[in-house]
Every structure is written in C-alpha cells, then in structure tokens.
Amino acid sequence: MDSEMRALTDIAQDIAQVARDMGLDFYPVNFEIVPAEALYTFGAYGMPVRFTHWSFGKAFYKMKMQYDLNLSRIYELVINTNPAYAFLLEGNRLIQNKLVIGHVYAHVDFFKNNHYFSRTPKDMVERMGAHADRIHEYETNYGRDKVEQIMDAVLAIQEHVDYRAHIGPVIKSENGLKTDRRVKGEGHVCQGKSCAGTCSGKAVQGLGKGDQQKKTRKNTVSLPYEDLWGDLLADGCEVLPQQEFEDLLLYIIKFAPGLEEWQKDIVSIVREESLYFFPQIETKIINEGWATFWHARIMRELNLTDAETLEFAIMHSQVVQPSRLGLNPYYLGVKIWEYLAKTKSDNELFDLRETENDLSFIRNHLSRELVEELNLFNFRKVGAHWQVTENEWEKVRDNLVKQLVNGGHPRIVVIEGDYEGKGGLLLKHCHEGMDLDIMYLEKTLSLVQFLWGKSVALETVVDNKKYIYESANGIVSRRLATKNEENGVR
Amino acid sequence: MADDIIVSRDDWTLHRKGHLDQSRHKEKVEEVIKQQMGDLIVDESIILTDGKKSTKIPMRSLEEFRFRYDFNKQNHTGQGNKKMAPGDIIGREQPGKGKGKGSGAGEEPGQDIYEAEVTYEDLASILFEELKLPNLDDKKRPLIAHDRPEFNDVRKKGLMANVDKKRTLLESIKRQAFSKKLNKEAKLKISPEDLRFKTWETRPNFETNAVILAMMDTSGSMGQFEKYISRTFFFWMVRFLRLKYENVEMRFLAHHTEAKEVTEEEFFTRGESGGTRCSSVYKYALDIIEKDYPPAHYNIYPVHFTDGDNIGSDNSRALALMKNLVEVSQIVGYGEILRTHYSSTLMSTLKRIADPKLRLVTIRDRNEVYDALKTVFS
Numbered sequence: 001m002d003s004e005m006r007a008l009t010d011i012a013q014d015i016a017q018v019a020r021d022m023g024l025d026f027y028p029v030n031f032e033i034v035p036a037e038a039l040y041t042f043g044a045y046g047m048p049v050r051f052t053h054w055s056f057g058k059a060f061y062k063m064k065m066q067y068d069l070n071l072s073r074i075y076e077l078v079i080n081t082n083p084a085y086a087f088l089l090e091g092n093r094l095i096q097n098k099l100v101i102g103h104v105y106a107h108v109d110f111f112k113n114n115h116y117f118s119r120t121p122k123d124m125v126e127r128m129g130a131h132a133d134r135i136h137e138y139e140t141n142y143g144r145d146k147v148e149q150i151m152d153a154v155l156a157i158q159e160h161v162d163y164r165a166h167i168g169p170v171i172k173s174e175n176g177l178k179t180d181r182r183v184k185g186e187g188h189v190c191q192g193k194s195c196a197g198t199c200s201g202k203a204v205q206g207l208g209k210g211d212q213q214k215k216t217r218k219n220t221v222s223l224p225y226e227d228l229w230g231d232l233l234a235d236g237c238e239v240l241p242q243q244e245f246e247d248l249l250l251y252i253i254k255f256a257p258g259l260e261e262w263q264k265d266i267v268s269i270v271r272e273e274s275l276y277f278f279p280q281i282e283t284k285i286i287n288e289g290w291a292t293f294w295h296a297r298i299m300r301e302l303n304l305t306d307a308e309t310l311e312f313a314i315m316h317s318q319v320v321q322p323s324r325l326g327l328n329p330y331y332l333g334v335k336i337w338e339y340l341a342k343t344k345s346d347n348e349l350f351d352l353r354e355t356e357n358d359l360s361f362i363r364n365h366l367s368r369e370l371v372e373e374l375n376l377f378n379f380r381k382v383g384a385h386w387q388v389t390e391n392e393w394e395k396v397r398d399n400l401v402k403q404l405v406n407g408g409h410p411r412i413v414v415i416e417g418d419y420e421g422k423g424g425l426l427l428k429h430c431h432e433g434m435d436l437d438i439m440y441l442e443k444t445l446s447l448v449q450f451l452w453g454k455s456v457a458l459e460t461v462v463d464n465k466k467y468i469y470e471s472a473n474g475i476v477s478r479r480l481a482t483k484n485e486e487n488g489v490r
Numbered sequence: 491m492a493d494d495i496i497v498s499r500d501d502w503t504l505h506r507k508g509h510l511d512q513s514r515h516k517e518k519v520e521e522v523i524k525q526q527m528g529d530l531i532v533d534e535s536i537i538l539t540d541g542k543k544s545t546k547i548p549m550r551s552l553e554e555f556r557f558r559y560d561f562n563k564q565n566h567t568g569q570g571n572k573k574m575a576p577g578d579i580i581g582r583e584q585p586g587k588g589k590g591k592g593s594g595a596g597e598e599p600g601q602d603i604y605e606a607e608v609t610y611e612d613l614a615s616i617l618f619e620e621l622k623l624p625n626l627d628d629k630k631r632p633l634i635a636h637d638r639p640e641f642n643d644v645r646k647k648g649l650m651a652n653v654d655k656k657r658t659l660l661e662s663i664k665r666q667a668f669s670k671k672l673n674k675e676a677k678l679k680i681s682p683e684d685l686r687f688k689t690w691e692t693r694p695n696f697e698t699n700a701v702i703l704a705m706m707d708t709s710g711s712m713g714q715f716e717k718y719i720s721r722t723f724f725f726w727m728v729r730f731l732r733l734k735y736e737n738v739e740m741r742f743l744a745h746h747t748e749a750k751e752v753t754e755e756e757f758f759t760r761g762e763s764g765g766t767r768c769s770s771v772y773k774y775a776l777d778i779i780e781k782d783y784p785p786a787h788y789n790i791y792p793v794h795f796t797d798g799d800n801i802g803s804d805n806s807r808a809l810a811l812m813k814n815l816v817e818v819s820q821i822v823g824y825g826e827i828l829r830t831h832y833s834s835t836l837m838s839t840l841k842r843i844a845d846p847k848l849r850l851v852t853i854r855d856r857n858e859v860y861d862a863l864k865t866v867f868s
Contacts, residue, residue, distance in 0.1 A: 009497040016495045028494030034502055041508035054518055055554050057511025064508070083494070156555050322569050331569075375570040379580055381562050386581040388574045389565065400567045410557050434559045443555040 008033075011094075012101050018301050019105040023346055024294065026108035027122075028083035031101070035090045040064045042077050042087055046277060047128050051135040051269070053151055076100045080111040080280065082122035095308045099295050099315055106294035110287045113354050116279040124276055131269045138262050150263050153447040154249070154270045159409040161271050162247035163278040244413040244428065248448075249274070251414045257423060258453030267451070279357075281407045286361040289333015290353055292319060293341070296334075322374070327400075335374060336365050359404040366400065368393040376400075402433070410436055412458070424472075425452045429460035436460055445471040518552050523616060528857030530613055532722050614729060617860075621867035623734050623820075639690040648687025657686040700735040700789040700820075702727065703778065705771045707796035709746040710763040716827040720795040721758050722859050723825065727793065730867065735789065741778060745771035747801075751778075767804045768796060768836060772811035776818075785818040793823035793866070798834025805839045816845050823866045825851045 012031055019026070034042075042048050044060035066072045075092060079085040086104040088097055111117050121127055139147045245251055249271040253264050280287070299312050320331040340349060356364070370376075371393035378390040378399045390396065405411075411430040419426040425448070429436060441458065448471070449456040455472035459481060466481035523530065568580070644654055661684040704724055706712070724740075731738045742757035743749055746764040749771040775792050783790055792815055800808065816822050826837055840850060851862040 005497055005499060009495070012495045012497050029496075031495070031497040033497070033499040037508070038502040038505050041505060044508060052507070052511055052514075054511055054515040054552065057508060057513070057515040058552065058554075060508035061512040061515070157557070159556065322571070327567060327569055372573075375573055376567060377570060377574040378565050378567050380565045384582055385579045388576050388578040388580060390576060391574055396567055399565055403564075403567065410559060412557055429557070435563050437558050437560045440553075440555050440558050443553075444557050447555060 005033075008094075008097065011098060015098065015101050015298060015302070016105060018298055019102065019109075019294070022294075022297065022301070023350060024105055024109040025113060026084070026105050027081075027112055029086055029104060029108055030083050031086050031088055031104075033090050034087045036067055037064070039074055039077060039087055039089050040067060043074055047079065048085070048087075048125065049129040049132055050273075051128075051132045051151075052139075053148070053155065055155065076104055078104050078107045078111075079125060080108075080117060080120060080122075080276075081124050082112075084108040084111065085125065093311070095304070095311045096315060098302065098308075099299060099312055102295035102298035103291045105298075106291040107287060109294075110283070110290050110353055113350070114279070114283060114287075114357075115354055116283060116357050120276050120279060128273065131273065134265065134269065138266065142262065147266065149450070150266050151270075153450045154267050156444050156447045157248055157412075157451075158270050158274045159278075159407065160246075160248035160412050161274050161278070162250065163275055163282075163407075165247070244415065244430075246411075246413055247271075248412060248414055248427070251417070251425075252451050255417050256452050259451065278407060282357045282359065282404070285327075285329040285333040285336075285358045286353070286356055287333070288330045289335070289337045292316075292330050292334040293337040327376075332374070333361075335370060336361065339367065339370055340365060359401055362397060362404065363401050366393075366397045371396050405432065410434070415459070419455070419457055422455065424455040424457060424470075427456065427458045429458060431461040435462050438462065441469060442471070442476040445469055445476055446474060449474075515552060520616060522552065523613070524620075527613075527617060528860040531617060531726060531863075532718075532856045532859050614726075617726065617863070618730055618733060620864060621730055623731075623867060637692045637694060640693050641688050641690045643689045643691070644686050645689050646683075646686065648689050652688045654686045654688050658684050661686060698735050698789065699737040699739070699787070700731050700791060701739045701741065701783050702731065703741050703743060703775050703790065703792040704757065705743045705745065705749075705775060705792060705794040706757060707746070707766055707768070707794075707799075708744045708760065708762045709766045709797075709799070711766075711797050711799050712827075716795070716797060717758055719827050719853055719856070719859060720825070723795070723862060724793070726859075726863055727791075727866075730863075731791065743771050743774055743778075745774070749774035766796065766800050768794070768800045769804050769808040769811050772808060772815055776811065776814055779818055790819040791821055791823070792819055793825065795825045795827060796836070797828060798826040798836050800834065800836040802835060805836055808836060809839050809842065812840060812848070813843060813845075816843060816848050819847065821866060822848050823851065824848065825853055825862060827853045829854065 008031075012029075016029070040063045041060055043063055045056045050056065063072075063074075067074075073089070075089055075096060077087045084104075084107075086101075086108075088100060092100065111120075135147060135151075249267055252259070253267050253271070256264070259267070296316060299316075304312060320328065320334055322328055322331050337349070340352065344352075352361075352365075371391075376391070376393075376396045377388050378396055379386055379388045381387070390399075411432070413428050413430060415426040415428050417423070417425055427448070441460070445456055445458055455470060457468050457470040459466065459468050461467070467478055468481050469476060469478050570580075574580070641652075644657060658680060659678075662678055662680045665681070665684060666678065702724070704720075706717075706720055728738060728740060740754070742752050742754055744752045744757055744760070744762075745766075745768070746762055747767040747770060751774075752760070771794065779785065779788075779790060812822070812824075824837075824840055826834060828834075837850060837852070840848065849866045851865045853859060853862050
C-alpha cells in the first residue's frame with residue numbers, strides 16, 4: 001500500500017468515526033479508487049459486473065463523452081451491499097474525497113436503515129456476476145443475436161415488476177398472487193382447483209386444466225431462481241384469479257406459452273435486478289438529500305484549513321446547484337432535510353429516513369415555505385411553447401407527487417392470459433390522468449408480443465377515450481373500446 | 491474503531507466492457523442504416539451536391555422502448571431563479587423538430603437527445619461493403635504504361651519542399667544528445683547536416699481502366715422521376731467503380747429513335763420527344779467500344795435506362811446487338827424504370843440472353859435503386 005492509500009485509509013476511518021458519533025449507522029465500506037473509464041462503466045451498468053447489452057454501451061458512451069467534454073463529473077458511486085462498495089474517482093483532490101467519503105457513509109446508512117431497502121439482497125455484486133456468467137453462457141449456446149433479441153424485449157418492460165412484493169415482511173397471501181383489490185373491490189380469493197369455475201375460465205383455458213396445470217408448476221419449480229416466486233408457489237392455486245396482476249415479468253415467466261427455460265431465466269434475471277434497483281429509483285431525492293445534508297454536517301466537524309473550507313464550499317454549492325428547468329434531486333432533497341432539521345431532533349430525522357420514500361417525503365414535508373423559497377412551479381406545453389401553468393404550493397406538491405407514483409413509470413397490469421379465447425395477453429394501463437407516448441407504446445407492445453408468442457393487447461386512455469391497442473403478427477392496430485369493455489365486463 | 495473501512499486501488503487498465511458494448515451499439519446503428527439504405531442513398535442532399543460535401547445525415551441512437559408517458563402532454567414541475575407566474579414562457583419548441591408523435595423532442599426541457607451522425611463516407615462504405623465486382627479480368631491493361639513517381643527513399647540532399655520534418659527533428663535531437671553539451675535548457679537547433687529529404691523513383695505503372703457507357707432513353711415518356719433514378723444509380727456506380735479502378739471514364743449516350751453522345755448535364759436534364767428504338771444506342775455503344783476502348787484493355791460497363799417502351803419491330807435487332815455488347819463487357823446493366831406492374835416486351839426479349847453478365851432490373855420506386863445496385867454488382 002503506498003503512502004497515498006495509507007493516508008486516505010486513515011482519513012476514511014477518521015470520518016467514519018465522526019459519522020458514527022453523530023449517529024449514522026452504516027455497513028462496513030470498501031472504498032476503491034478507480035480511473036474515470038471504470039467509474040463511468042460502473043455508472044452506466046449500475047454495478048461493477050453486469051451482463052452485456054448495447055444499451056449499457058450507449059449509456060457509457062454518453063456519460064464518458066460528458067466527462068471528456070467537462071460537462072459533468074461523477075465523484076463517487078456507492079453500491080448497496082454489505083459490505084458496501086464505494087468507488088472514488090482517481091484524481092479527486094483530498095478535500096473532494098473527504099466530502100465524498102462523508103457522502104458515501106450517509107448513503108450506506110440510508111441503504112441499511114430505510115425500509116424500502118429491507119429486502120434487497122446484500123450480496124448483489126456476486127449475484128449479478130453470476131447473472132452475467134449465465135447470460136454469457138446462453139450467448140455461447142444460443143448465439144448472441146438470440147440472447148439480445150430476448151434481452152431487448154425484457155429490458156423494455158423491466159419496470160413492470162411488483163416491487164412492493166419485496167418490501168417488508170413476507171406475507172403469504174391466500175393465493176400468492178398479489179391482486180389489487182381497491183379497483184375491483186370483490187376480493188377474489190382463489191383456492192386450488194375449486195376456483196376454476198369462479199374464474200370464468202378464461203385464464204384457466206390459457207393454461208389448460210388439471211394435469212397440465214401440474215406440469216406448469218413442475219416446470220417452474222425446476223427454475224434456478226424459484227425462491228423469487230416462492231410465495232407464489234406456496235399454495236394450491238395454480239390458476240390466475242380474474243383480477244389485476246401487477247408483475248408482468250413474473251406473469252411472463254410463469255405463463256408465456258412459447259418461451260424456453262433459458263429464455264425464462266433471462267426474464268427472471270432482469271426481474272431480480274429490476275427489483276434490486278427499484279428502491280434506489282423511488283428514493284432518489286430523499287437519499288441524495290440525506291447524503292448531502294450529512295456530508296455538510298460531517299465536514300463542519302472536521303478540522304479543515306481555510307483553503308479546504310473554501311474548496312468544500314465551492315464543491316458543495318456545485319452539488320446543490322439548482323437546475324434551470326427540471327429539478328436537481330440533491331438540491332430539493334437537502335432543502336427539505338435542512339428545513340426539517342430546524343424543528344426536529346436528530347432522532348426524529350433518523351426515524352424519517354427509515355420510513356419515507358420520495359413520494360411520501362414530498363407529500364409530507366414539501367411545505368409552502370419551501371415551494372416559495374425554491375420558486376417551484378408547474379409547466380406544460382401549450383402550442384409550441386413551454387408555459388408555466390401553476391405556482392400555488394399545493395398544486396406544485398401534488399404534481400410532483402403524481403410524477404413519483406410508481407417510480408415515475410406508468411402502471412401496467414395483466415388482466416388475462418387468454419384474451420378473446422385465443423391465448424392472447426391482455427394488459428391494462430391504469431390511467432391516472434397522464435396519457436402514454438403512443439409511438440413508444442406501439443413499439444413496446446410488439447416487443448411484449450415477441451416474449452408472449454401470441455397477440456398482446458393493451459387497454460389505455462388517449463385524450464379521454466378508451467382504446468385497445470393490439471399487436472398481432474408484428475402489426476399494431478388500434479380500436480376504440482366497446483361498451484362492454486368500457487364497463488369492465490369481459 | 492473503524493477498521494471495517496478499507497481503501498484500495500486496482501488496475502483497471504484492461505477494463506473494456508463499456509467500450510465493447512458501445513461498439514455493439516454502433517453496430518446496431520449501422521444495421522438500422524443498412525435497413526434504411528434504400529431511402530438514404532437516394533437522398534437529394536447527397537446526389538445533388540455531388541457527394542463532395544460530406545453531407546451529414548442525422549441518425550438517432552437506438553431507442554430503448556418502454557411504456558412511458560407522453561412528455562408533451564405531461565404537466566411538469568420545474569424550478570426558477572425567480573418567482574414564476576402562470577403564463578410565463580420558459581422555452582419553445584425548435585422549428586422542424588418535434589414533429590411526429592413524440593419522437594423528435596428537440597430542445598425541450600429535460601429531454602435527453604443523443605444523436606449519432608452518419609457522413610457520406612460512412613454511408614458509402616456501408617453500401618460498397620455489400621457490392622461486389624464480378625468478372626474482374628486482370629489481363630485488361632492499357633498498352634502504354636504511365637510513369638508514376640513513388641516516394642520511397644530518404645536522402646541528405648533534396649528539394650526543400652520535400653523536407654522530412656520528423657526525421658530532420660530526430661536527427662537534430664540525436665546530434666545534440668551526442669554532443670557533450672548536456673545543457674537541457676539549450677534550444678533545439680537544426681543545422682544543415684540534420685536535414686533529411688524524401689526522394690522518389692519513377693516506376694512504370696500499369697493502370698487499370700474502366701469505362702461506363704451510360705445510356706438513357708430520352709423519349710417523351712422519360713420524366714423527372716426516371717432521370718432522378720438513373721442519376722442516383724450512376725452517382726453510386728461511378729463512386730463504386732472508382733474504388734476498384736484507377737481510372738473510370740464515363741460516356742453519356744442519349745437516344746430516342748437515334749442515338750448520339752451528349753454531355754453529362756444534357757444527359758440528366760434534357761428531354762426529347764419521339765418514339766424509342768433501343769437498338770440505335772446499342773449500335774452506338776458498340777461503335778464507341780470498337781473505336782476507343784479495345785475490350786482487351788478496358789473494363790467496360792454499359793448501363794442502359796429506359797421505360798422499356800420500345801418499338802416492337804426493333805426488339806429482335808436490339809436483342810442481337812445486346813448479345814454483342816454482353817460479349818465485350820464486364821457487366822451490362824439494363825434497367826427499366828416503370829410506374830406500372832407490367833414489364834415491357836423488350837425486357838422479355840432480353841431475358842432470352844442466358845449470360846449472367848447481363849443484369850436486368852426493374853425500378854418502380856425510389857428506394858429500389860439500392861436493390862438495383864445490389865443486383866448489378868453482386
């Protein structure tokens with residue numbers, strides 16, 4: 001170990017002591033100094049080791065370009081594992097590293113204590129390494145193009161997993177499938193074969209009956225990642241209830257008629273990684289705010305020289321620089337935390353970091369004073385212009401909340417797997433006031449069709465009219481929903 | 491104690507993953523270009539500027555499709571540096587962009603745009619990769635070899651214009667290193683003995699030559715569309731052949747019932763009226779070959795564009811002359827530019843020639859030029 005490393009180790013250990021004395025509670029951290037090339041690779045892939053896909057290459061190229069052109073700079077990257085891994089950019093100055101190290105400890109504290117991370121695997125680096133190996137093996141066995149074809153399609157719908165299934169204690173529900181009872185209200189409970197009748201037979205037909213059902217189950221059990229749908233297999237119900245099923249990827253793994261085992265394994269790999277990353281997506285503002293709030297506090301505890309204090313101030317102000325349009329999550333987050341710290345004790349703050357995510361954080365704590373201080377406003381496109389529409393604090397807050405629902409992704413649920421009796425997949429976009437991008441919808445639908453093997457339809461609302469988009473044989477068509485479909489009768 | 495905090499450093503110099511996947515992304519973009527080749531190569535901005543400018547074609551990176559909200563319909567939240575009131579305008583759409591359903595987002599706030607660009611050269615290299623030159627005959631060399639200078643030696647004396655800067659500098663550095671003055675501050679000086687010059691030898695050079703005989707029907711039925719199609723075809727054909735031969739000549743022959751040689755400009759712009767007698771231009775082409783381009787020394791590429799509307803009585807004569815033409819040429823292209831679904835009587839007559847050197851194509855749409863090129867050069 002050279003002297004620079006030794007000095008940095010001492011500093012990292014000192015700062016850890018300071019942070020712990022202040023009450024932060026984090027996993028052990030392995031810091032590693034890496035060149036920009038490597039750091040930007042990890043940034044693009046989200047992990048030091050991940051499977052290969054061109055979309056990561058595209059992201060890498062873009063990030064690297066911005067770095068080379070001096071447009072943006074990542075100082076660090078933290079991986080949510082135990083021990084946590086943090087990568088520091090080679091060439092960071094010492095004071096920069098001090099700030100970054102404090103920032104990292106607060107992130108790891110958040111990972112360790114926030115409830116939404118409670119079920120993310122803490123050995124994800126190894127798991128994703130194993131995933132990468134398996135994908136590589138499939139590439140060797142089946143050819144790169146075939147793997148890529150599946151991967152392109154799965155990545156297009158990677159957000160549509162039931163990420164709430166992984167939060168909190170494992171609740172074994174009656175039928176294992178989490179259904180949304182708020183919408184339909186009838187609380188359909190499926191028990192074994194007896195439900196075949198009550199399910200109006202549609203989903204059942206898609207699977208066949210009796211022995212065929214057992215076969216499906218047997219196949220699924222032999223899959224390598226069966227623990228992921230352990231609760232789904234726990235009970236006797238092998239048929240799908242006639243309700244809204246949140247987890248599109250899981251549905252495809254279980255019921256897609258044409259997929260081979262290795263293809264299903266790819267879907268399950270993407271699903272597992274998506275579940276792992278989701279908590280990070282839904283805690284961006286609160287977590288970055290938390291880390292920024294704490295690095296500032298920690299830095300005040302350290303004995304800095306005048307020059308260091310000045311450099312720290314400049315760097316900190318860059319991090320929280322408001323962006324001209326759109327919102328800087330660091331800035332918004334740290335502002336809310338600072339606002340809360342005025343009236344709350346540290347223990348109360350620690351409680352909040354355990355229980356809140358971005359959505360609840362904004363809904364509960366974005367106050368009138370803050371909206372006005374930060375000059376927040378809503379805007380939309382009017383003709384060819386982008387125009388400010390509202391600046392009343394409650395409207396701003398509610399609009400932000402709306403955009404954070406479901407991690408900012410439209411909610412797509414599975415309605416049935418035997419649409420119109422032809423084995424088609426029927427999906428529904430739970431429209432909450434925001435229309436979908438139609439061009440993207442059509443392209444994505446044909447990718448889902450590729451996975452499902454048969455036709456795939458999606459119900460959505462465009463300009464207040466209910467439409468059904470259907471992709472069959474590579475052609476996407478659109479029609480207005482019929483009266484019956486309007487009323488939800490199928 | 492905080493001994494669970496470790497700092498380390500590894501060697502990442504061999505870490506190429508990002509680059510590997512980036513090159514795959516680039517490959518995929520090229521695949522998309524290939525699929526759109528038919529449309530791209532008939533682009534006016536390339537053909538009409540003669541390809542001299544490196545025309546840039548904006549090319550999006552590959553999109554990653556997903557279910558997402560329509561950005562243009564969404565109500566967003568932003569932050570101002572002062573209090574903003576309803577009705578304030580904070581940005582506008584760039585004209586020309588943002589057309590079509592949410593695909594071209596332009597300069598809108600928050601949108602992530604990332605474009606890769608394809609230059610004319612990229613396009614040409616992708617296109618030519620697919621084209622082949624069959625029937626290459628090595629024997630075809632001109633009788634007289636031209637002398638050509640070849641720079642292959644470095645000497646201490648020579649013309650000042652041919653000074654080899656790199657070697658001269660190296661000599662100077664070497665000399666100063668050998669001299670005992672080890673003063674590093676001393677300025678680098680170039681003395682006359684350091685000078686090195688590139689020199690040449692003259693060598694006989696056997697050039698391979700090719701000639702394109704561009705033939706076109708200029709009868710009344712050939713309109714702007716047909717001219718543009720043939721122009722596009724010849725544009726890429728000349729550029730392709732120039733890759734393979736040192737000299738590519740082009741002769742332009744226009745015909746209706748009679749054939750004559752015209753300039754390039756006339757060839758692509760002038761129209762005449764009257765009927766069509768294709769045999770006239772085949773005869774004219776054979777005469778030119780006999781006079782100027784002995785087949786033993788030239789690679790000959792006659793290409794004929796017509797709408798196929800030939801006078802019926804002329805077909806048998808045209809067939810006989812075409813047979814002669816095929817014999818002396820590397821490839822003969824016969825292209826019918828049609829708006830209907832019927833092929834002409836001349837086309838069916840020419841089909842009787844079984845020689846693979848005769849390539850028959852029909853073009854009904856702009857983007858079929860690409861297929862025509864692939865048929866002729868395959």
